[in-house]
Amino acid sequence: MLSASALAWARSLAWRALLPLCLAGPAAAADIDRGRYLVEALTACDNCHTPRGPDGYRLDKRFSGGSQTFNGETYSVRGPNISSDAATGIGSWSDERLAAAIIAGVGPEGRLAPAMPSEYYRILTARDLEAVIAFLRTAAPVEAARPAQRRDGEQKAEIFPGAEAPFEESALDDPLRRGFYVATLARCMECHSGETNGALDHKEKLGAGGKLFRTPAGTAVGANITQHPTAGVGAWSDAEIKAAIVAGVGRDGKPLKPTMANLSKAHFSKMTPRDLDALILWLRTIPPRPGP
Incomplete structure (x- = not known):
């Protein structure tokens, strides 16, 4: 569950009213293909969430957590498991919770570290946000130990100018x-x-x-x-x-x-x-x- 403070913060955002009502419904093949394109060609989610080997991404462990550690004054984190594994990934997350992480930077334990670039993803259209979630749901479940995450104090991320709200x-x-x-x-x-x-x-x-x-x-x-x-x-x-x-x-x-x-x-x-x-x-x- 989201903490009370994180949930209150998330509910205050205008994007919640724009979440597509069909998020909980079955995804069409076209939506999944669109989500695959967004993830693979533009947002490059593998870059932070898929481990690397000598020849590039370890696709047999896709989305099970990244290799790189991101450090800032108030955090030291690695990209977590976003595969469909229910215990260590996002398999048990609702679509709304996953949307909150993607476009608002809010996770089950509160505000995510700024290494998660939600301020750039807030611009996603309702259809594209739905498509990204639909594609992530198709990822094979991979069990992986949760990487150490350090977050000290308030986590702040500046909104990219022009990307304050979802595009139509x-x-x-x-x-x-x-x-x-x-x-x-x-x-x-x-x-x-x-x-x-x-x-x-x-x-x-x-x-x-x-x-x-x-x-x-x-x-x-x-x-x-x-x-x-x-x-x-x-x-x-x-x-x-x-x-x-x-x-x-x-x-x-x-x-x-x-x-x-x-x-x-x-x-x-x-x-x-x-x-x-x-x-x-x-x-x-x-x-x-x-x-x-």
Whole structure:
């Protein structure tokens, strides 16, 4: 059960009134396919919730918990088991409880750590939220010990500007709005915006890059993807930007560093041409900024 404080907080959110009434009903094949696309091509849930081996994701243990530990001032967590296992995963969770975790960052024990990027998923349309849940329900149950989770004090996550509430389905007919939707679910600006005093600054440094990523392969820096002609991608062709997104290849033809290289190969390469075109259309609207 949700704690009283967490439940009260969750009930205060407007999204609850928008949860589709058919969440508890059987999912159509089309819904499951849509959910698979959202999870595999855009939100990249495996990146945090599936263990890795030498050749990539351990799909025999899919969604049983991630390998990476995420650390912040108030938390140290690993992606938990979101397979359909009833004892150690989400098999016993209601659709409403799972929706609360996805788009509000509320779990059975209260507010989740900011490593769970619910502030980017709040934008999900009612249909797409339903589809994601339907697909997760198809995941094979995998029993796995719960990883150690440390959360100290209040867990805060800033809402990404423009993603404060669910999109209406009709908004996706507008290519520019669709591009923003895709960029938000793929969390492009979580990696590519600059920081001020250690926090992402989407107001002054949207897309300006500079965020550090420490991986087993070394340290990488989030690239500038604004329309700056030299520091950013303003002079890049659409084809060059597409290659970076779906193939993990830079303008010079060389492979990009992790984590972009990993995400491109495992996830963004599955993006539909329509979504990819819309994403680039929206990226072209980011004002030029120097940096990092």
